[in-house]
Amino acid sequence: MIGLIQKILLELVEREGGAKALADVTRRAGLADVPDFRIDTDYPDDECLRLIEATQAVFGLDEEALYRLYADAFIVESRRLFPMFYRMSPTARDFLERQPRVHDTLASSLRNEASRERVRDKFAIRREGEDLVVTYGSPNRLCGLYEALFDRLLQEYGEAGELSVRTCQKRGDPVCTFCLRTETAID
Ligand code: HEM
Structure with missing residues (x-):
């Protein structure tokens, strides 16, 4: 998955839950560090899906609620970038x-x-x-x-x-x- 998706997700996590939530989400997704996702680089799909699941778990959101928040962040950020x-x-x-x-x-x-x-x-x-x-x-x-x-x-x-x-x-x-x-x- 191109890193734009994960980058916007982790920015959302940090904005909503601070450094603690960011650390919790990445740890829960099985990542040793908080990755610096690049918007022009491809990363493993399963890692992205684990980050989505971990975000739902850390914030106690179902899929629909997370996607609603994410879509808002995504449209704002994609409009700024592109x-x-x-x-x-x-x-x-x-x-x-x-x-x-x-x-x-x-x-x-x-x-x-x-x-x-x-x-x-x-x-x-x-x-x-x-x-x-x-x-x-x-x-x-x-x-x-x-x-x-x-x-x-x-x-x-x-x-x-x-x-x-x-x-x-x-x-x-x-x-x-x-x-x-x-x-x-x-x-
Ligand atoms: C300027 C606006 C947009 C940009 C820059 C953008 C960019 C991207 C990028 C880079 C990916 C990762 C692709 C990959 O690695 O396979 C992606 C995935 C996706 N995008 Fe967009 N997108 C935009 C708008 C939209 C819109 C409007 C929709 C739906 C109405 C959409 C639906 C999706 C979906 C469902 C995925 C996940 C695909 C998958 O991996 O199965 N995108 N987008």
């Missing part, structure tokens, strides 16, 4: 349509071709009438995070919208499929 991606997208729908390409752009800084492909293969998006249909397939099964980011992105754009789940890896489907609808008029 304002261009937001500027290029006048509406939430434009952003959502561009999201797989945003990920590919971030992955293109990785040196290892296998890592670049791994990121590229996770998301696909297509138009289906007025809807956007997203396919998300990843062993990390972070579909809850997708939903939280979708909600927070709509809020960022001051728009309303709806996500319905057609298939889900957590229910045993091979991939997750989300049907997205936003209030923005279709071009």
Whole structure:
């Protein structure tokens, strides 16, 4: 997982719980030190998933509550770090349509071709009438995070919208499929 995800998580942990929470989360995730995650470097997925689980445990949050907090921190920080991606997208729908390409752009800084492909293969998006249909397939099964980011992105754009789940890896489907609808008029 590209370190941007873990970096924003650990910043959130420190902001909400201070140095003690940061030490507790990293220890619980099995890490000897607090890593200095780089936003352009790939790290093991299982380490990232352990950090997410440890954060839930230390703060006593269920998955949905953590993802809600995380999505808020993520949208604020990603907008600060990558304002261009937001500027290029006048509406939430434009952003959502561009999201797989945003990920590919971030992955293109990785040196290892296998890592670049791994990121590229996770998301696909297509138009289906007025809807956007997203396919998300990843062993990390972070579909809850997708939903939280979708909600927070709509809020960022001051728009309303709806996500319905057609298939889900957590229910045993091979991939997750989300049907997205936003209030923005279709071009
Ligand atoms: C400027 C905005 C964004 C940036 C810079 C960004 C960047 C990233 C990066 C670098 C990763 C790690 C990729 C990997 O190592 O595989 C990631 C993961 C992810 N992103 Fe984004 N992202 C953005 C917006 C969004 C939005 C709006 C959504 C959903 C609506 C989203 C959903 C996800 C999900 C679900 C993952 C986890 C993928 C997995 O490992 O299974 N992202 N993002």
